[in-house]
Amino acid sequence: MMLTVEEAYAAMFRYLEKYYERTHTDDVGALLGDLQFDGEGKPFDPAAWEDWIKAIMSVKQELETP
Numbered sequence: 001m002m003l004t005v006e007e008a009y010a011a012m013f014r015y016l017e018k019y020y021e022r023t024h025t026d027d028v029g030a031l032l033g034d035l036q037f038d039g040e041g042k043p044f045d046p047a048a049w050e051d052w053i054k055a056i057m058s059v060k061q062e063l064e065t066p
Contacts, residue, residue: 009052 003011013035016024034045043049 005056008056012052042045 016028016032020032035043035048038044
């Protein structure tokens, strides 16, 4: 199954949400606050989206490098 960048972000967010529900870790709670989408569909912390795209590009590059 292939996910779009947005779907993968939502999956990562859901994973962290479930982790937070189990642990109530303050750091994860703060991270979720930054990663949460605003009314325009972007994270409250604009740098979070940039970091997400960079992470995707980095992983893709690693997977494509022999």
